[in-house]
Amino acid sequence: MFVSQSMVSKVITIDKDASVFEAQEKMASNGIRHLPIVNSEDILIGIITDRDIRSTMPYRLIKETGSAKEREKLAGLKVKDIMTQDPQTIDLTYTIQDALLMIQKKKVGAFPVVDDNGKLKGILSIRDLLRAFINVLGIGEPGTLVGIEVTERVGQLKKIVDAVTEENISLGSVLVARTWDEGKRAVFPYLLTNNVVRIKKKLSDLGYKLIDPMKWSLDRIPKKP
Amino acid sequence: MKKTGYLHDSMYLLHDTGPYHPEMADRLTAIYKGIEKAGLLDQLTLIPAIRADIKWIETVHTSEYIRRFEEVCLSGNRTFDYPDNQMCTDTYETAFLAAGGVLDVCRRVMTGEIDNAFCAVRPPGHHAEQNEAMGFCYLNNVAIATRYLQMEHGIKRVGVVDFDVHHGNGTQHIFEKDPTVFYYSIHQHPSFTFPGTGREFEKGEDEGQGYTLNSVVLPGQGDDVYQKMIQRDLLPAFERFKPEIILVSTGFDGHMDDDMSDVNLTTKGYSWIMETIVKLGGLYAKGRVISVLEGGYCLDRLGELAENHVRILLNG
Ligand SMILES: [Zn+2]
Numbered sequence: 001m002f003v004s005q006s007m008v009s010k011v012i013t014i015d016k017d018a019s020v021f022e023a024q025e026k027m028a029s030n031g032i033r034h035l036p037i038v039n040s041e042d043i044l045i046g047i048i049t050d051r052d053i054r055s056t057m058p059y060r061l062i063k064e065t066g067s068a069k070e071r072e073k074l075a076g077l078k079v080k081d082i083m084t085q086d087p088q089t090i091d092l093t094y095t096i097q098d099a100l101l102m103i104q105k106k107k108v109g110a111f112p113v114v115d116d117n118g119k120l121k122g123i124l125s126i127r128d129l130l131r132a133f134i135n136v137l138g139i140g141e142p143g144t145l146v147g148i149e150v151t152e153r154v155g156q157l158k159k160i161v162d163a164v165t166e167e168n169i170s171l172g173s174v175l176v177a178r179t180w181d182e183g184k185r186a187v188f189p190y191l192l193t194n195n196v197v198r199i200k201k202k203l204s205d206l207g208y209k210l211i212d213p214m215k216w217s218l219d220r221i222p223k224k225p
Numbered sequence: 226m227k228k229t230g231y232l233h234d235s236m237y238l239l240h241d242t243g244p245y246h247p248e249m250a251d252r253l254t255a256i257y258k259g260i261e262k263a264g265l266l267d268q269l270t271l272i273p274a275i276r277a278d279i280k281w282i283e284t285v286h287t288s289e290y291i292r293r294f295e296e297v298c299l300s301g302n303r304t305f306d307y308p309d310n311q312m313c314t315d316t317y318e319t320a321f322l323a324a325g326g327v328l329d330v331c332r333r334v335m336t337g338e339i340d341n342a343f344c345a346v347r348p349p350g351h352h353a354e355q356n357e358a359m360g361f362c363y364l365n366n367v368a369i370a371t372r373y374l375q376m377e378h379g380i381k382r383v384g385v386v387d388f389d390v391h392h393g394n395g396t397q398h399i400f401e402k403d404p405t406v407f408y409y410s411i412h413q414h415p416s417f418t419f420p421g422t423g424r425e426f427e428k429g430e431d432e433g434q435g436y437t438l439n440s441v442v443l444p445g446q447g448d449d450v451y452q453k454m455i456q457r458d459l460l461p462a463f464e465r466f467k468p469e470i471i472l473v474s475t476g477f478d479g480h481m482d483d484d485m486s487d488v489n490l491t492t493k494g495y496s497w498i499m500e501t502i503v504k505l506g507g508l509y510a511k512g513r514v515i516s517v518l519e520g521g522y523c524l525d526r527l528g529e530l531a532e533n534h535v536r537i538l539l540n541g
Contacts, residue, residue, distance in 0.1 A: 142307075142352075142359055142394070142420030168308055193309050194352070194360040194391065194419040195247060197484040197522075213417045213444035213487055 001096040006132045007113050007122035013038050016045065016080040023079050024053050034110040036120055037083055044112050044120045046083035056082050089114045092121055096132055099124055138172025143192040147211035148203060152183050163206060164189060167199045177218050186211060188218075226268065227512065227541040230333060230342030232326045233257060234274035237347045240319040242311040243303065247485065247522040248348065248361040256345050256518075259528020265535055270339050274346075276318075277325030277369070284372035285365055285399055290356045294320075294363060306358040320348055320363045327366045327517055328373050334470075334513050335378045341506065341514040341538045343475075345531070349519040351393030351474045352420060360391065360420055367472050367517050368399045371406055374470060381405060384468025384510070386459065386502050387412070389476020389519040390486040392423025392439065396474065402433040407466045409459050411440040411451060413479070413488050438462050442479075444487035448494030451479075455501060463505050470513040471506045473499075477521025477530045485522050492529055499537045512541055 014023050014035045023035055027050050037046040057074050090099055090111045099111065103126060110125035134140060150156040157174070164171060172190035180186045191199065200210060238250035260266060282291055297305050298317035304310055323346035330342045350367055352360030367385060374380040385400070387393040387410040400406040415421045429437035440454040481489035490498075499516075506514035516534065521527055 139421050142422075144419045145417065170308065192307070194485075195309055196419075197247060198245060200484075216417075 001132075002092065003090060003094045003096060003099050003113055003124050004092045004122065006096060006128050007124040008128060009122045011036060011112075011120060011123050013120070014048065014079055016078070016083065018079050019075065020053055020056065020077045020079060020082060021075060023048055024050075027053075034123060034125065035079075036087075036112045036123060037079060038120050042119045044087070044089060044114055044118055046080070046085045047087040047112060048079055048083040049109070052082050052084070087112060090124065091115070096129065100129060103129070136173060137175070138190045138192070141172055141192055142194070143172045143190050144194065144196045145188055145190050145216075146196060146200065146203075147213065147216045148187045148189070149180065149209040149211050150185050150187055152185055157187060159206065160187060160189060160203065160208070163202050164191065164199060167202065169193045169195075169199060175218060177220070179219060186217070188216070226539055227340040228338075229269055229535060229538040229541070230272045230330050230339040231260065231266075231269040231535060232272045232274070232330050232342060232344035232346060234322065234326065236274045236322050237319060237345070239313075239315040240348050241313040241315065242361070243313075246311050248520070250347065251524055252521065252527055253345055253347060255524045255527040256531040259530070259532045260535055262528065263532040263536070265532065265539070268539055269535060272326065272330055272333070272342070274322040274326040275329045277321050277328055279321075281328055281369055281373050282321070282324060282364060284376065285355060285368045286353075287356050294358065305363070307360075309360060310358045310363070311361075312363075316348065316363065322346075323348060323350070324364045324366050324369050327370045327515070330515055331370050331374055331378070334515060335374070340512050341503070341541055342516065343531070343535050343538060344515065344517045346518055350517070351387055351389060351396050351476075351519050352391070353395040354398055355395075359395065361520075362395065365395045365399060367393075367474050368396050370472055370515070370517070371400070375405065380469050382407070382466060382468050384463055384466060384471045384505075385409065385474065386471060387474035387476070387519070388479070388498055389474055389521075390479035390483075390488055391419050391476065391520060393474055393519070394420050394422040397423065397427065397437055397439075400433065401427075401429050401437050402431045404429075404432050404436050406433075407436050407438070407462065407468060409438045409440075409462060410474075411442065411454055411459070413486050414441040414443050417444050418486060436466070442488050445489065447481065447489035448491055448497065451490060451494055452497060455498065459501075460505070463509060467509045468505075470510050470515070471502060473502055473514060473516040474519045475516045475521075475534065476519040477523070477527060480521070480523055480526050480530065482526050483521065483523040485520065492526065492533065495530055496533045496537060499534055503537055503541050507541065514538065514541070
């Protein structure tokens with residue numbers, strides 16, 4: 001799962017000498033929030049975000065209360081004046097998991113993706129990661145989620161998967177909540193079927209506890225017994 | 226008392242889903258027995274099945290899909306598109322009889338022969354997409370009826386109310402860009418049940434924006450939440466839209482005794498929903514309410530639910 005498979009490769013960039021107005025226009029017309037800046041060798045030299053622009057020229061200032069002189073000054077403002085130089089990047093060989101952890105840590109909305117020479121190869125935004133995760137969750141396909149409490153013992157997951165397979169049901173995904181009650185885990189198979197009555201009964205008969213849907217959670221605080 | 230049609234035919238039992246499948250022929254038998262036991266058969270106009278002209282099916286489904294359905298069915302395949310969709314060699318014909326029966330009911334309502342009706346058909350339809358069978362559904366009966374009413378009887382605005390416990394993804398997708406059809410569905414929250422669509426933020430697309438409305442019910446909730454949501458969402462929507470006819474996707478699978486869902490509607494709760502829809506029919510649609518069966522799998526409850534359902538239509 002490398003970022004190269006999920007990133008946008010046709011990156012819309014902007015020249016460092018373009019005006020900030022131009023950058024704003026380009027973002028709006030393309031529905032994007034990040035514009036990388038490259039030099040003539042395609043080497044990444046900076047990035048400008050819609051937030052950078054908004055904090056430089058608040059809407060009010062341009063449209064209403066700003067004086068002619070202020071406006072002129074803003075019009076003269078160039079991308080290179082407000083861009084972030086040497087922005088945080090990720091490599092082509094980063095995995096989706098790397099990117100996810102990076103986004104959480106650095107609190108940014110997108111990373112330019114570069115090769116070993118610093119050449120811009122793509123851009124990966126939270127939006128792209130979401131698409132990847134909607135895909136692994138399987139929720140683009142019709143199905144039913146089931147919540148099962150299992151004790152932390154080897155082979156529990158296999159038993160569940162076997163039971164599902166015996167019922168001739170396809171699995172869209174299986175999520176495991178790692179924090180549950182002490183010694184327990186919550187497993188959420190997404191079953192690609194409308195017909196879960198029999199599999200639910202089968203799991204109960206196997207001794208599994210089906211979790212009340214209103215108590216389902218992917219990251220809840222563990223309860224000590 | 227209203228003249229209420231009851232579409233019922235033993236041919237609808239021919240669609241065999243094999244052992245252990247919840248969408249079984251016994252459902253219709255349970256419904257018939259419930260209505261019979263209540264002594265309501267004499268007051269109803271019994272309507273037999275009739276095969277649909279393929280030209281009406283093609284107003285909703287692609288020719289390619291219809292051909293594929295026929296081929297897969299006649300080749301003796303037990304499933305179609307998804308393992309959920311169990312079938313037999315009679316399934317294709319039965320599906321045409323279901324759609325055709327509903328169209329004939331529409332015709333009778335439009336010519337004034339009957340006022341309203343309950344169509345107890347199988348296979349159901351609301352999950353069927355233009356080009357895909359899904360969730361036990363092959364032909365989207367309600368969608369086909371909608372197009373028929375518009376094209377053959379000059380109806381401009383069709384209101385569809387879907388209270389099956391699952392979202393009618395097929396019906397929504399077929400009409401989501403169409404401002405002449407208002408699709409309202411109330412169902413268990415899609416994160417907790419099949420098929421995973423029908424989120425509150427799905428409100429129609431393009432021209433059809435504002436003509437799709439979804440109310441989502443959390444697991445464990447029942448009559449009072451349904452009443453609150455229908456009053457909050459459906460009533461004002463239909464007051465604005467003023468449907469000329471109301472088609473109902475009737476699903477009894479939200480009943481507390483039905484294993485297919487985690488919501489807890491009671492038999493009384495179901496009556497309230499239908500009474501409310503019939504009232505809306507009286508307000509805007511000259512009483513023209515046509516109910517078409519979708520889900521509902523608790524054989525012990527289907528009889529009383531169907532009895533109340535047709536009684537409400539009769540009292541319309
Ligand atoms: Zn249903």
